[in-house]
Amino acid sequence: MTFKSFIFGLLASFGLPWLAVVVFPFSKMRALEPAKFEEGDRKGLAYSPMRDGRVNEGSKIYGQEGCYHCHTQLIRPTYAGPDVHRDEWAGLRLTADNPDTRRETVPTDYDGEDVAHIGLGRVGPDLSNLGRRLDHYLKGRDLTPETWLYLHLYSPRTNAGYVENDQEIHSHSTCPSKSGLFKEIPAVQAGGQALPLYTPEGVAVIPTDRARALVSYLASLKKDTLGAPLPEAYNLNPTAPTKE
Amino acid sequence: MAETTSNADSLDVDLRATIDRSLRHPVMFFFSSGAVWLALSIILGLIASAKKHAPDFLSCFSFLDAGKVDAAHMSTLTYGWGAQAAFGMLIWLMARLSRKECTASGIILVAGHVWNAAVAYGVLCIMGSGSLGPWFESSGIAGMEFPGGVWVVLLVSFILISIWSLIQFQVRDAGHVYVSQWYLLAAMLWLPWIMVTAWLFVFVFDGSPLMATGIASWFKGTVFALFFLPVALASAYYLAPKVTGRPVYSYNIALFGFWSLAVIGPWVGMQKLAGAPIPQFLPAAGAAAMVMILIPALSVGVNILRTVQGHGKAIALSPSMRFTASGIVLFVGYGVLSFALNNNIGLKVSQFSYAGYGLDILGLYGVFSLCAFGAIYFIVPRITRREWLSRRFIRWHFYLSLYGLASIVICAVVGGVFQGQGTEDLTQPFLTGARRAAAYGWGITLAWGFLLLANLFFCLHLLLMWARLGRRSSHPTLLNKHHSESPHGPEGEVDNYGSATI
Numbered sequence: 001m002t003f004k005s006f007i008f009g010l011l012a013s014f015g016l017p018w019l020a021v022v023v024f025p026f027s028k029m030r031a032l033e034p035a036k037f038e039e040g041d042r043k044g045l046a047y048s049p050m051r052d053g054r055v056n057e058g059s060k061i062y063g064q065e066g067c068y069h070c071h072t073q074l075i076r077p078t079y080a081g082p083d084v085h086r087d088e089w090a091g092l093r094l095t096a097d098n099p100d101t102r103r104e105t106v107p108t109d110y111d112g113e114d115v116a117h118i119g120l121g122r123v124g125p126d127l128s129n130l131g132r133r134l135d136h137y138l139k140g141r142d143l144t145p146e147t148w149l150y151l152h153l154y155s156p157r158t159n160a161g162y163v164e165n166d167q168e169i170h171s172h173s174t175c176p177s178k179s180g181l182f183k184e185i186p187a188v189q190a191g192g193q194a195l196p197l198y199t200p201e202g203v204a205v206i207p208t209d210r211a212r213a214l215v216s217y218l219a220s221l222k223k224d225t226l227g228a229p230l231p232e233a234y235n236l237n238p239t240a241p242t243k244e
Numbered sequence: 245m246a247e248t249t250s251n252a253d254s255l256d257v258d259l260r261a262t263i264d265r266s267l268r269h270p271v272m273f274f275f276s277s278g279a280v281w282l283a284l285s286i287i288l289g290l291i292a293s294a295k296k297h298a299p300d301f302l303s304c305f306s307f308l309d310a311g312k313v314d315a316a317h318m319s320t321l322t323y324g325w326g327a328q329a330a331f332g333m334l335i336w337l338m339a340r341l342s343r344k345e346c347t348a349s350g351i352i353l354v355a356g357h358v359w360n361a362a363v364a365y366g367v368l369c370i371m372g373s374g375s376l377g378p379w380f381e382s383s384g385i386a387g388m389e390f391p392g393g394v395w396v397v398l399l400v401s402f403i404l405i406s407i408w409s410l411i412q413f414q415v416r417d418a419g420h421v422y423v424s425q426w427y428l429l430a431a432m433l434w435l436p437w438i439m440v441t442a443w444l445f446v447f448v449f450d451g452s453p454l455m456a457t458g459i460a461s462w463f464k465g466t467v468f469a470l471f472f473l474p475v476a477l478a479s480a481y482y483l484a485p486k487v488t489g490r491p492v493y494s495y496n497i498a499l500f501g502f503w504s505l506a507v508i509g510p511w512v513g514m515q516k517l518a519g520a521p522i523p524q525f526l527p528a529a530g531a532a533a534m535v536m537i538l539i540p541a542l543s544v545g546v547n548i549l550r551t552v553q554g555h556g557k558a559i560a561l562s563p564s565m566r567f568t569a570s571g572i573v574l575f576v577g578y579g580v581l582s583f584a585l586n587n588n589i590g591l592k593v594s595q596f597s598y599a600g601y602g603l604d605i606l607g608l609y610g611v612f613s614l615c616a617f618g619a620i621y622f623i624v625p626r627i628t629r630r631e632w633l634s635r636r637f638i639r640w641h642f643y644l645s646l647y648g649l650a651s652i653v654i655c656a657v658v659g660g661v662f663q664g665q666g667t668e669d670l671t672q673p674f675l676t677g678a679r680r681a682a683a684y685g686w687g688i689t690l691a692w693g694f695l696l697l698a699n700l701f702f703c704l705h706l707l708l709m710w711a712r713l714g715r716r717s718s719h720p721t722l723l724n725k726h727h728s729e730s731p732h733g734p735e736g737e738v739d740n741y742g743s744a745t746i
Contacts, residue, residue, distance in 0.1 A: 010506060025455060030450070069315070114456065181374070
């Protein structure tokens, strides 16, 4: 093996995968054709997803706080995992009030973010649909999703409760507190921002700007299609398995 | 005749002494600062693990928030300890194998300080995001948490550290190219290519957020497979024949092992994105490559273990060989585990569970670090011209490392499989899987405690050597009570410059 053939071998064995898994997919993914509606009165029109909230800024803070170590944002197709069928992770189930909106993750779900927080582990639940899930659970209660999120970030085990299978489960969250995102100030200065918490007399807890951006982002995580139809190509909602 | 031989021998000894002297400062700097980073990383690993099952642990410090500690733990383990240990091994092995002294140790030393400063700044950014101000913000990208600029500084310092080894190889007196040199050369070329690619495609070019995540994941996978693994294997291919005094068992298997890693390694990484809306073949190729890592693992394992076969005494007595042989056995174990966790059944339960973490730690601490410890126990006495002070410290380091490592990997993999199955099982609420994992989380925390203890022995021992407080003796520190028999050759022939054969 001469030095020249050695270098050539390295160039070939690294260069080919480099093109195949980095360069080509990158250029393909940066210019994805928008999905088009195939039926109905929107036929032929391009689908443009909408998100509101401080998505880019909040996504960055989500990454900096390291939320992706314990939370994923990915509803896998059924060949890779049963995420679609897990509670309200992938959207809401069919009820009298709303259609079945569960679906897999599509590329446009991460629009507006610099990096897709797929996540490394599931110590906590998937957050793909967190915003819509909160809307759903908090319906008819005197708590906005934003306030619930502030309380959860500040003190995860004493907040208004965790809901699963339509049952409220208290204090089972294993999420560490992010109290660094909040500050204590004299109650007279808090205005309307104070969190509804039992605090010492004259003290109020208010969210910092980082907490506001993060919560705005978390509340924007609504990956179902309530209100806005999804083009057929993205509508990958599989039939649920029959209960055993 | 006898006179010329001994003349040639003494010239040889002189040359090796010159090489060792020329590299003394940078190599000792890399090893000792690496050891301090390792201790820090283990403390962070312990805290990070504890927070998974006891979320209120140390929650009063926002810089120790769960996600931040996790990121700081893996970053210090990889770039503080791993990379620096690898640099020390790389420059010393290349100089010895090319038989050229280093003429740029000053530049290497400066670049090493820059590397350390960049890693320290990066870690401050990770832990200080949101509290230290706008200059200290991490990127928040899994696997590449340091801010974009830090990667450029790391890349430039790496080039300034390794370019001299490339030159040494080029200007060496023509002759045999050792197996170790293939791995070192390849590692020196792969790492800059990987770093430039990841930096450009993640931080500079504006692309899909999914590909940023995917390429960062590819970066993490390939840095291990194409930098840490090759450097560890180079050291094993150097030490096994050297300590046993036998040539490498089979040149053809070595060739096959090297090229199979070169062909398979560049594909790994994106299996972490299985099921994400990216071209489906990316995670499939990543998972297939992780499954096929078993091929280079088996070939290197067979080759090294056949080389040292029948020299049980060398493994028992020589600290270098004991660590290296364990590292190689664990490489085979890594291949088997990677096979089990990345095939299409295993990946479902390992993708988002502790099991993937167990595999990462087995690779970085099991395979790479054990080989690095082996190399350090071999190299440091030669460059400081002092022998290790205490065989008891070495023994404790060895047993505690192995015990702690085994506990982490077993807890993470077994707990991770239960966790993964619990999460996949739709008849159970999500919390079931999470609760199952928490029990094993306790085990992982405890095991990091063992590793911390192991590395206090190691770090203290190394710092004493760094302070030139080693034994002044011509007998290497071996792991037996009496120096009656030595794997480094008969008594008297042993000197502080290395054994008489290179």
